[in-house]
Amino acid sequence: MKLSLTSVFPITVETQQAFYGRRRSCSTTNTSVVFCPNHCGRKYKHEGSLRKHLRFECGVEKQFRCVNCGKSFTQKAHLLSHLLNIHKIVPVM
Numbered sequence: 001m002k003l004s005l006t007s008v009f010p011i012t013v014e015t016q017q018a019f020y021g022r023r024r025s026c027s028t029t030n031t032s033v034v035f036c037p038n039h040c041g042r043k044y045k046h047e048g049s050l051r052k053h054l055r056f057e058c059g060v061e062k063q064f065r066c067v068n069c070g071k072s073f074t075q076k077a078h079l080l081s082h083l084l085n086i087h088k089i090v091p092v093m
């Protein structure tokens, strides 16, 4: 019975790509910054942050509306702080 090296350490396509991909990113740009595709000037290091920005901030209809004055907000947290600061209403969650 003989064991080949590949059966002990199987080199998959993924590991090769990960290795060469890492090498390539080191030689060129190691910090990848993603710009907002809507050209609003925002840039993010993490794709998740960009997705959050696109989903809640950029080009999004202001979906949280103050029932007291009609002011609209993109984020619920903004509305809640508005209620607290302007109308002195502590939101009941």
Ligand SMILES: [Zn+2]
Residues within 6 Å of the ligand: 036, 037, 038, 039, 040, 041, 042, 053, 054, 058, 059
């Ligand atoms: Zn944007």
Ligand SMILES: [Zn+2]
Residues within 6 Å of the ligand: 066, 067, 068, 069, 070, 071, 082, 083, 086, 087
């Ligand atoms: Zn208000």
